[in-house]
């Protein structure tokens with residue numbers, strides 16, 4: 001009898017759980033942008049997916065879950081943003097443009113040079129707060145930028161969202177570059193997503209070839225085609241390739257995702273194609 005009562009008590013959601021559930025139920029889709037390696041273009045892809053979705057009329061939130069390297073305020077051009085509280089004490093995300101909002105650990109630290117020195121439980125707790133205590137409102141998409149690898153952050157996001165009953169399983173986009181070492185690590189990301197029963201949206205091959213600005217010929221600096229091959233081998237979708245484009249570097253440095261440039265270049269078209277496939281899939 002006592003045991004039964006304990007069990008019942010354990011299953012009664014507390015106020016915090018209810019709040020988390022309420023918050024998550026306003027989010028229709030979650031897209032986690034992952035990779036095995038750092039520097040392959042996760043934040044770039046994340047920013048362009050988020051901006052591209054906004055341009056298509058969706059309401060989008062960006063959760064910067066790269067706690068030790070929170071780049072999204074810079075990449076989205078809102079480094080001066082501040083997290084405010086609403087009248088109920090919930091956190092208001094930083095507005096990037098209409099229908100695009102961002103939350104990042106970068107807004108909680110003193111200066112952009114200050115390192116975040118936290119262990120796993122602390123990271124889990126801040127990620128939970130970003131999902132539970134932020135007033136996201138109704139979102140069509142929550143796009144999550146992650147650190148490289150299969151550590152605490154992607155695990156926390158996936159578990160928190162999946163444990164909240166009735167919410168859709170998060171989708172995973174795995175970004176890789178074409179070299180063997182990057183592909184080796186991105187295979188791990190796919191297996192990780194599988195183990196967590198995420199919906200694997202597919203693999204993006206970034207830094208795939210470079211069009212010479214002088215002669216227009218394509219140079220395969222890091223090789224090409226490995227992402228597609230890995231996707232085929234692993235039985236997941238190949239979402240598309242993005243070339244190396246100096247415009248992407250300038251866009252990232254200036255806080256203007258390249259997709260917003262609207263210049264009709266092959267790089268913008270590559271992002272658009274990836275976006276359309278993702279939208280179709282979710």
Ligand SMILES: Nc1ncnc2c1ncn2[C@@H]1O[C@H](COP(=O)(O)OP(=O)(O)O)[C@@H](O)[C@H]1O
Pocket residue numbers: 035037038039040041042043044045071206207208242243244245246248249250252253
């Ligand atoms: N396709 C690309 N062409 C040129 N530069 C790129 C491309 N993708 C990413 N970059 C640049 O590479 C750097 C690392 O990208 P980033 O998105 O920060 O990687 P990650 O988040 O995986 O560590 C950034 O300076 C970014 O502008």
Ligand SMILES: [Mg+2]
Pocket residue numbers: 042043044066069071145146
């Ligand atoms: Mg990054």
